Each structure stands twice: as structure tokens, then as C-alpha cells.
Amino acid sequence: MRVIHIVLVCAVFMLAACSDGNKSGTATSSGQKLAAKDISLATLKLRNLDGSELDVTTLAGKRVFVNFWATWCKPCLAEMPSIERATELLAAKNVVMLAASDEKLERISKFIEKNSYSFNIVATEADLGILEIFALPTTFIFDEQGKLVFKETGAREWDSPESIKLINETNKL
């Protein structure tokens, strides 16, 4: 009976796998289409480090930079000082800078104790695989309407003139 049940479940999966779907695309830094979902700030399931849910409605009307990182990720740690400098350069702009890790709150908090940054470090409960985040760091930028307009995998100097312009102005690459 159990075997039959499993096989029938498999059948559902297989039928689903065969459907082409009708997915919306999102521009990436390389100009290619993601086979992607409708990614919004809400789908990132962000939490403050006290465990409370980050109310994304407070971000409405702002450009939002979300850098996905982890405490063990060396390229992530390497680019953090440049995110700090970019945060300072963009202080007067309508931009919110976030860095989100899917690690345990305790581990993230421990990292913050030893590394003082002024940008908002938060947790994410999102399934990064479903968000098509294939390596860390990966950075998303949402426009003032909450639309994902930029995705890039890998570290960069976020305080370079090119990056500052990108954070400020990118609407579609």
C-alpha cells in the first residue's frame, strides 16, 4: 500500500514537471531571463534579529538593496565593508540597505557583536533555492514599486561609482 502511495505521489510530481508553466521573467545583471517566480520583498520572509517579522510595508516607495550572505561565506564578508561605505554614500537617498542571512538568529547576532556595520542585518526564512540563489553572496535590488529589477551573484565593490549608480538608478538591465 505504501509503495503504491509513493508511486502515485511520484506521478503527480512527474506530471507537474512536464508542464511548461507560464513564468514571468526578471532581468539579471547579464540581461538573461530567470526562469523565475514573482519575487517580492514579502517572499523574502525577512525577520529582524529580535525574531520579529520585518514589516515590508515600511519599505514601500523606497529602493531596497538586499544582499544575501552568510557568516561562513568569505566573499560575503569581503564585500561587507564596501556595503558599509555604500550605505554612507546613499544616506541621503531613498534607498534602504539590507543584508539577509538564512542562518540561525543566534549565529547572526554573534557575528554582529564582532562586526559593527550600520546597514540593517536581518534574517531570512525564505528558501534560497526557490529564489534561484545558487551561490552567496547574491544581491537583489527592488525599485520603488517593489519590483525586483536587479539580481547579481557574487561579490563586488558596492561603493564604486558604477555600483552606486546601479543601486540608485537601475530599473532594468
Next chain:
Amino acid sequence: MKKELFGAIIVGGLILKGCAPAPSEERMPVQKLEATHLSGASLPFLSTDASGKVILSYVVDNDSSAALHFTTLADQQWSAPVKVAEDTNWFVNWADFPSVISWGDGKMAAHWLEKNWTGGTNYHVKVSRSQDFGASWNTPVTLHSDTLPREHGFVSLVPFPSGRMFASWLDGRKYPPASEHSGHDLSNEMTLMGGYVAVDGHVEGEELLDERVCDCCQTSSVLSDHGLITFYRDRSDDEVRDIAEVRWTEEGWTAPSLLGEDGWDIMACPVNGPQSDAIDEQVAVVWFTAADETPKVQLSLSGDAGEHPSVPIKVSHKSTVGRADVKLIDKDYVAVSWIEVVEETGVLKVAVFTIDGQRLEEWDITEISTERKTGFPQLTSDGKSLIIAWTSDNAVNTAMIALKEL
């Protein structure tokens, strides 16, 4: 050579086909293998010894301490668990996990990761040997000569018929002794090392295999008729992180050479290393790439011990997070597991290919989260069946697919 038969599902008159070209013969079902002692466990590692016995190791982490156990499969039942080691200072990580291997004659070996410093991801590899089917274990030794607080892990153990074993691992000895801040400098380079562990547990022959590799992807080593081969994720000067191999020859280790040259140019951590297997001169290796933002699992096969690997065969379909494993069923057939993403849901898949790369059959084993907590699903074969292990619902889950013999 034994032949296996794979075909389409026939269940209650309902014929179902996957997306791949499906033969028309009967396909064997997926059988869940239950074991109460796998509840609360994680980080499974599957292997098959020379006698054909399947060994499953796993970790039970209760926050105050962690323990490495193993169990063996007989008559579709997992044996009572055997504890290898337990301590309060282990580095327990979803991607860098312990292993237990067996020679089939009583000799066994295990490795785990020990963290003796606070702060940062600094840990050492500990190795222990057993001569009595795991009833007792030697005092563990450190696998590497570097004893400073730096990162060492992503180990692959290979048993030699003589009782020695080879180990490949990532070694952060070129890093400054670490604190949380040491990772801030991208000029630091992770190395790939290899070495041997004698039957008595003595470590010898440590050697640098590649001086600059990706920081946090698994290594995978196999023993072919022509010698050892180690697969790993390379890191070029231009931050291209494709899969490479080094092979042991009469002249020593070869220079690294790339498989497939995907061109995944990222200054980032994929945490998605290759897996490989070998029987005689036949070698199979699988890996994940997302070059050009196009995720896929690739399979490369070689009939000359990795000297001339085939053009990669795409294993996955539309979207995947990788975490692939591979096992040669025999010299004619190879099985691959990976996590496919289907309509925003992870699905653990297994497929069987002929040795020339033709996809024969494919199974959906289970839905599985693509979050890190589900770790790296494992695949092995005893020649008569495929055995799969994965973590979900706070337990190690296992399943078996019997292979129909012609």
C-alpha cells in the same frame, strides 16, 4: 556482466511517463526504508563496501554534543546503530559532514570535524580507524599537518585494497590563523590537499594537489584502475569556479584540468561540489553549475580512468539546486541523484543512464525543501538496488529502488 532493466511505471493500469524519453518496460517502485533510530538524525553519508554491504553514517546533534553513528543495510532493514564518536566541540555543518567507510573485512574508517577555537569557521579533520567492524575505534588523529586554527574539511575518503586509504580535503593553511575577520581578504586562497592514512591510523604522504580552489565545495576522490582521481571546484585567477580533476599517474599528480568548462564566473560560494565514482577504468562524475544564470546538473563519463572525460550530459531538466550524487551500478549503468525545482517545489530525483549517456529511467523520490537544512542527499548501490538517503522532517530518510535483473 550483469544487465539491469529499467522501464516506465505501471501502477494499477495507469502508465506514467516522465519528461525524459521513457522505455516501455515495467519500472520498479520506490520503497521507503524505515528505521526508528534515524529520527532526530541528519547529515547522512552512504557508501558501499567491497563485499556489497551498504553503510549509512549520520550525525545526532543535540546542541550540547554531537555523535557520529553508522548502520548497515541487510534484507531491507537498517541494523542497530553503532556509535563511532561523540564530543561537545564538533563543527556540525549541512555541507561539510562526516563519513564512515568500510572495507568489508572488518576494517573501517571515519572522519569528522573538530572545532577547538571560538569564533570563525576554524576546524580540523579527525580520522579514526576500526579493525573490528566498528566495535572499537582508534584514538582519532588529525588528518593534516597544519595545526593552526584554520578551516580544513570537505573530506573524501577512498579505501585501498591493502587497507590504507587516501583522503582529499580542502585546507586553509595559506590563510592567516583565523578570526572572524580573516575572511575579509579575498586574496586568501584555499588549497586542495591529499594524503594517506595507514591501517594503524598513521597519516603520511601529505601533498598539495591544487594551490587555489573554491573555498566551500565538497571534494570527491575515487580509485580507478589507473590510480586515484580527485574532483573539486576550481578557482581560477579570474574567479571562474568550474569543476576540475587531478589524477595520480606514474609521474605523480597531473596538473589540474577542467571538466566541461562551464564558465561559471562568480566571486561567490556555491557550496555545491562534485561527486564521483569509479569501477576499473570507468569513471562517472556529476556536478552543479549555474553559469549564465542557468542552473543545471552535469554528468561526465570516462572509459579511460578520467583521462578523456566525455562532453557533459545535462542531467537536470528546467531548474535545479544541484546537490547531486552519482553511483556506477556496474560498468554499463550509472545512477545520478539531484534536487530538481518543479513549480517552486524541490523534488529529489534519481535517474539511470547507460554508460554512453542515454537516459533510461527516472524516479521522483520525494518532495524536499531546497533549504540548507536538507543537506546533500546521498546515493549508492549494492548492484541489485539503488539506495537513497536524505534529511527532512528532523530525520534521515531512506528509500530503495530494486533493479530488475535480466
